[in-house]
Amino acid sequence: MIDTIIFVFIFLFGTIIGSFLNVVIYRLNTSKKIVNSRSVCFSCNKTLYWYEMIPVLSFLIQKGRCRGCASRISHQYPIVEVATGIVFAILAYHFMPLLYINTNLYIFYLSYFVFIFSILIVITVYDMRHKIIPDRLVYMFIFLSFVLMFINTTGMGEIFVLPSVLQFVAGPLLALPFALIWLISKGTLIGFGDSKLIHGIGWMLGISMGLSALFISFWLGALFGVVMLALKKMKVNMKTEIPFAPFLVIGCFVAFIFQLGIFKLSELFIF
Ligand SMILES: [Zn+2]
Structure with a gap:
């Protein structure tokens, strides 16, 4: 019962935050202030x-009028609101076991990840609209992922820990190949922003889950491309720019929620 109340509450809270994220998405990098500025209709x-x-x-x-x-x-408004609500509710569920062990810790972890994924949602929609990942947001994400390495999220033992060397190199290591692809292709194959995003994902998830996140993103991206081609929605050529952040963020979310290490992911495909 209490679980259900928490889910409903967190979902509704998520839709309100989602509504704020819409404002951020529209006002980011414009002259409009994100706070302290009344919302108006874009037409009248x-x-x-x-x-x-x-x-x-x-x-x-x-x-819708x-x-x-x-x-x-725009349909973007309700979609972002509902999506944020769902993401928040899933995060609340993910940390649920902690609620009964240490309520304060539950609230802390939930708030921390709700904040991280709010940033990732804005990055996703912004990239879909403008085909660019805002630097300010991706640096914020990288910083939060960096701090996260020093926090023990298992709920057992010390709260602050020292990351292993492997965890520490996970960010740069996962991002490096993509930074090179960006450099060699002069930004035509992948954006530098994507590489920064992958850096953050590496620090957040570590090597194993980070690799899973990348694999999932590439499969989803490829699937999306194939479906779009089949529907003839896109004339694909070398200049076709598909925003990649949405796939990276979904991959990151799935790998995190299912704690999907690369070996667990490969096992799913061996019958
Ligand atoms: Zn109007």
């Missing part, structure tokens, strides 16, 4: 009331 500039900004619900009630000028509101 009408200032939005609080009841026009309720996550998901407002969009459904207004049938502005109450002032009836122009369409």
Whole structure:
């Protein structure tokens, strides 16, 4: 019962944060202030009331249109809100065993990872919209991953630990090949931002899970490419830029939630 209440609460909290992430996505690298600036309709500039900004619900009630000028509101709003809610609820579930051992620790880990994945959600959508990963966000992610190496997330023993050498090199080691591909291809095959993102993923997950995350991202990316080709949605040539951050973030999330080391991942494919 208490678990269900927590999930529902965290999901709703996630949709509210998701609504804020939408604002960040739209205002990042523009002259608009992220906080201290009222939300307006992009078409008619009408200032939005609080009841026009309720996550998901407002969009459904207004049938996806502005109450002032009836122009369409982007589907990005409800999608990001629901997705953030789901990600938060899954994280809450992931750390659940800790809740009964050490409630404070549960709240700490959950907050930490909720923050990390909020950044990753913004990176994902921003990359889809602009085909670029904002430096500020990816550096923040790398920093949080770095600090994470010194925190023992098992919930047993000391809270602060020293990372192993292998864990320490995981970030640079996973990122290096991609940085080289970026350099050699002059940025046509992969962006430097992707390589930075992979650096953060390496520090967050370590070598084994980090490799799994990469494999999952590449499979998903390839699958996406094939489906798009089959649907003839894309004219693929050397200049086709597919944002890669979304796949990296999904790979990172899946590897983390299932604690999918590279050996566990390979076992899944041996019957
Ligand atoms: Zn309007």
